[in-house]
Amino acid sequence: MDEDDLETFGEQLYHRIYPKHKEIAGKLTGMLLELPGPVLSQMLQDEAMLTAAVEKALKALQLSQEPSKVTCKDEGDVSMSSESLGEQLFELVDVYNTGHSQKITGMLLEQHKEAVLTLLSDPKLLEQHVNLALKTLKEQKLEETDVSDSSDADDTERLGEKLFSLVEEMDPLHANDITGMLLEMDPAALKQLLSDHTMLDIAVQKAQAALDT
CATH class of the missing domain: 1.10.1900.10 (c-terminal domain of poly(a) binding protein)
Structure with a gap:
């Protein structure tokens, strides 16, 4: 721009x-x-x-x-649980609209608590870390694409595993059935679903509707 x-x-x-x-x-x-x-x-x-x-x-x-809120007061009083740290970090990471907010938040939360607290209070540093995490995710995706030259059966199995883990977050009760229904689509459409959460949401809702009937 x-x-x-x-x-x-x-x-x-x-x-x-x-x-x-x-x-x-x-x-x-x-x-x-x-x-x-x-x-x-x-x-x-x-x-x-x-x-x-x-x-x-x-x-x-x-x-x-408000750094006072973020820093831990004393050993006996942990002012921020990992969960609330994660929530706050997710809120900030989500501003960047990367489409991978959850994954990136998870990656950043693997650091020490002090490092995460620093990220929460330093938007510039957070932006650098978000970009780095995004780069790592893209590289992982490229590696996966290189590997996917193996047989179609392996490809479908790998897609199925990825799809199942995403569907399970949305509907743990019917994850098996819904994944099975989605796997009937062709691999190109499945890959599209994996990279576009809005499309995945719609596909899961359709599958849920079909299960309800």
Whole structure:
């Protein structure tokens, strides 16, 4: 995205954010401008998406301005459980709209608690880590694609395993049945489902409807 585009997006975002957040409109606009161009375009057309992004940016700002909440007070009082750390981290990672928020959050949570706390209070550092994690995920995907030249049976089995783990998160009770139904689709369509969670949601809902009838 070139500087002219950035300036245009910046002006439009600022005008949209200013009425509700006069004092920090500039800061919020700056944070949102770190998102990719296509996401910004969509955001300017979709009020709900913009509101959600602004709320997430606000949370990030509050966290960075309240280090006392983030740091552990003393050994006997762990001020933040891993779960709430994960939730907060997910909220911030989700702002980047990578499509892999859960995976990236999981990867970042593998670090020491202190390192995760630092990420929560330093948006720039968090952005670097998100980009790194995204790069790692893409490389893993490429490696998987190289391996997938083996037989179709192996391919289907691998797709089935991946699909099952995703479906299980959405509907643990019927995961087996739903995965079986989805595996009747051709491999190209299945790969599409694995890379596009919206499509997967729709496919799972259709399968659930078919099971209910």
